[in-house]
Amino acid sequence: MSLVLQPLASGSLGNATLIRGKQGSLLIDAGLSKKRLVERLQQVGHRAENIQAVLLTHWHKDHTRGAGLLCRRLGIPLYATPACMPAQKPELLKHPHTFSPGESFEIAEFQIETHLLPHDAPETVAFFIEAHDIRIGIVTDLGHSLDPDLHAKLQDLDGLLLEFNHDEEMLNKGPYPPFLKERILSNQGHLSNTQAGSLLERSLTPRHRVLFAAHLSKTNNHPSLARKQIQQSCEKAARSDLEVRLCTQDQPAKAFWF
Ligand SMILES: [Zn+2]
Ligand SMILES: [Zn+2]
DSSP, rough: OOEEEEEEEOOOTOOOOEESSSSOOOEEEESSSSSHHHHHHHTTTOGGEEEEEOSSSSOHHHHTTTTTHHHHHOOOOOOEOTGGGGGGGGGGGGSEEEEETTTTTEEEEEEEEEEOOSSTTTOOOOEEEEOOOOOOOOEEEEESSSOHHHHHHSSSEEEEEEEEBBBHHHHHSSSHHHHHHHHHHHHTTTBBHHHHHHHHHHHHHHTTOOOEEEOOOTTTOOOHHHHHHHHHHHTTTTTTTOOEOOSSSSSOOOOOOO
């Protein structure tokens, strides 16, 4: 084992993903309360004290809810962009680190690349994390899938966690108010199953070993619809053998060990 990808929670009520290396671990987003985060970590046999850094994709609450408290209480370094950091009360943190979208840096055994995403929070990023020749992409909260640089980065991965937020028909016919529907459907919103499927189909290579479908809306999507889309995209990319796992809000997904 050289790397473990372990989603702890995913969806509009809170997102967090644990990446375990040989010596330590990173937490990507901390969108549950500190108490819930610690519980989820315990559930997967990991101690919060062993997290070497928390990295935030953007300031929306479903990605940051427990970050400040977790990092303050346990002295964990927190990494965020200048747009995201102020709300985390950096003056109370022992180790606040800011980075710009597009910047690369290292934390212990992990090499981290960041990539700017089109979303309605400034400086939203994707993370590409590499250690021991395994490379993982964490790509959620983006309004469109047409960025050629992002596409190129997705092709060169062993594992990908990608947003499959909504089914367009369910969203259009669903209970959300018009302004919210417009927001989600916009180029600064979230990826639909169709958009994510198209990006997946164009990105899959023989290198990919696992896909985690993430940030599924409970109201505007259904796991079976996301799965169907993924199956079609994998077939078109001649990768029907790809391991596919769906992330959920209520419990950790099954970890993938590289
Ligand atoms: Zn989100
Ligand atoms: Zn967001």
